[in-house]
Amino acid sequence: MAEQRRDAELERTWTELVVTARRTVADGLVVGTSGNVSARVGDRVLVTPSGVPYDRLTPDDLTCVDLAGRRVLGTLVPTSELPLHLAVYRTTDARAIVHTHAVHATAVSTLVPELPPVHYMTGALGGPVRVAPYATYGTDELAANMLRALAGRSGCLLQNHGTITYGATLGQAYDRTAQLEWMCRLWLTASSVPGLTPSLLTEAQLAEAAEKLRGYGQRP
Template sequence: MTYSRAGGAEGAAEPARETAGDPTAEPALEAAWAELVATARRTVADGLVVGTSGNVSVRVGDTVLVTPSGVSYDRLAPHDMTGVDLDGRQVLGTLVPTSELPMHLAVYRADPGARAVVHTHAVHATAVSLLVPELPPVHYMTAALGGPVRVAPYAAYGTDELARGMLDALAGRTGCLLRNHGTITYGASLDQAYDRTAQLEWMCRLWLTASSVPGHSPSLLTPAQLTEATERLRGYGQRG
């Protein structure tokens, strides 16, 4: 069956290509699917989503593997591999892709370097999305996301309107908040995208905690301090 960008059925039935479990399936896809499932399960274990809320994707060539809609992550198996092309046409599996497919595809189209996207309903980050248009720069990890994290305007889930608002909020950033909804981050790998989600939730919790102390306002980093942090983070981690 062919799928629209919003993840709904469209037009005449067209058999999806099933490769999971097939001995001819590309090892890269199988490995990426296993990593995607592990990451999706991690979002639940770490309290970033409840049930089947949130979704994860990873790009392998011109194929985007995505979590399927409404399926518990602990039930996902190799034969459940679900994938679409960059136009949203389903090319792998038979399970319906996540309803948030438009957001994932918008990220991959906008940034060729994007290889993974993580979307959650993290509690503290969602709470911040209700309060301010931008997460104040309370910590130097703000620089790891490209600068102060913006809040995209509210739009119904699974819509192109939400995807457009998200892209505006992501300009120059690798993560943003979605008003009354949650978070979305991306990176060059699933590990990087997930780490950015976890850092964003932590910074939101930090700001909410500091802001709750009566008679005090959180100390915020200056633009110069964020610039310095950006430069220092370029050399962070192992090389090679």
């Protein structure tokens, strides 16, 4: 019975994961089969497969690995960025991860070592968003660079590459990705005005915003 419940949970989570992956395309955060999405269920990780368009994914395409990266369910090869996802799950309390190649965020990753705090939603990610130094995709080096940039944060930029965010749910991980892309667009827009420099929030202001955001939304 416990195994049946786990299988049902995996199926439900896979359905939500596919919806989230398709949303990254619909919202312009990725192109084609770029980017990837994952979710943790117990000691298993559901993840988008490599090179398969999200609109073609079906329940039969469920792809699942353990925390060592060994495939335990499905026949498709997991995303090439699996090392990124597993590194986050091994070192944080993340239950879901979204990785994108969002245009504005990727542009910012080529310009600065850290996204300047132009908006209070920076606090929702734990503070100013760092840029992880470039390394070839799918490598342990990139995963290590990412973990350093994620210290104390729930998201970071990957230099000349894209974004990665995590959360307690797929919805939260996605929302953080969307907010990060929006803040990058905001900074690029504000900093492009000739002769003017965007005002930035202080550490104290970000901390105050982060505390207030913890109580945001509906509560039972």
